[in-house]
Amino acid sequence: MLDKYSTQTMTKLPLAQLVAPNGQLAIESTAEIAAELIARLRAAPHWLVLVTEQNPIDLDRVVNVLTAMGQRDAMPVGKLPRISKTEIRVDAQQSTRKGKVTRYSRTPDALPLHTDCSNKAIPPNLVAFAMEQPDPQGGGESIILSAADLVYELPEDLVSLLRQPVFPFVGEKRYPILQGEGDDVRIRYYRNQIDSALGEQCPLSDDLREALDELECYLALSKRSVRFAMQAGEVVIMDNQRVLHGRSAMPANSSRLMHRFRLSVPALALSA
Ligand SMILES: O=C(O)CCC(=O)C(=O)O
Ligand SMILES: [Fe+2]
Known part of the structure; x- marks a missing residue:
């Protein structure tokens, strides 16, 4: 039986649906896309998959949308948000670095459900993963579970x-x-x-x-976590304070390549 907090469905949002009728991503429409994404992320389950249908994915466009999200309701107005950008790929050298919990991202291992930057006074509330190349053997599936x-x-x-x-x-x-x-x-x-x-x-x-x-x-053992294989061109966008994320293992020689973005989006933190 489903109850009112059952949020295990996955929202796949085609970017094309959000683009202006002339197909252009004008300044205004980027701001509108950002507003729409924020509105959706503020509601349960607080994460979604943006489908760009681009292969290769246009990372500048992703960054523009994330920047516009970070600027929304930000003080002072117009201040550019700091976005941390990292390539996530299996990297034997990086993954052996001692003492850094973040090195786990660069191993082929499964990552259990977690918050990014859990050690920061205020973890960034927006984390996005843009998939450039999925693991050809189907490894590295994403797993997401909302706190609710x-x-x-x-x-x-x-x-x-x-x-x-x-x-x-x-x-x-x-x-x-x-x-x-x-x-x-x-x-x-x-x-x-x-x-x-x-x-x-x-x-x-x-x-x-x-x-x-x-x-x-x-x-x-959660029955409410959602596990799925991201396709090239898809971007998972989540409220890092309201959902946990993880991934399944992949082969040691996997060519999987995803891009991680983290930033603070003040508009997401405002209470509804
Ligand atoms: O590889 C993934 O799918 C997730 C990686 C991750 O959680 C991270 O780098 O913070
Ligand atoms: Fe993570």
Whole structure:
């Protein structure tokens, strides 16, 4: 039976639907596309797949749309958002770098569900992955789970523990894993990041450690996570504070190439 928080459907939004009738991406229409994407991302499930039908994908156009999203409602008006851009491909050298949790992206390994930049005071609320070349053997599938769907599956006592601002991600700071109510649930989670913070110092009570292990089980077994193979030219855009993402493993010699973008989009953070 479906309930009101069941959001496991995937929205595929063809870019062509958003382009002005003359086919041009004028300044105005880029701003309009950005406004439309923000409106959609503010509603559950807080992520979507933009289908550009471009192969190869036009990354400048993706950046223009993301820039316009970051500028919307930004203060001061017109300030250009800082966008972090990274190529995600299997890279044996990068993946052996010690101490950096982010090195996992460059391995062929599966990535469990996580928040990007979980160790930052405020993780960027927008993360986008533009697929240039999928793994020819079908590896590296994307997995996404909204925080609201996750909470629906968790027992209440576990949710209460995860709401406590006691979890280390880096240094001395402590954060809650879950925040907010109903569909406005926000999440900060990356088990590797927590484990690396725990390794450095800070003890965590047995109750809280058990809560983390229990959470891992629920994440691995979630019936509400959505798993799909991105096609070339598709861009997954997500609210990084409201959904977790991960990926399946791929062959060590995979030619998969995706581009990751991260930025802060103030308009996304405004309450509805
Ligand atoms: O490779 C992917 O699909 C996801 C990679 C990822 O989560 C990341 O780089 O933050
Ligand atoms: Fe990630």
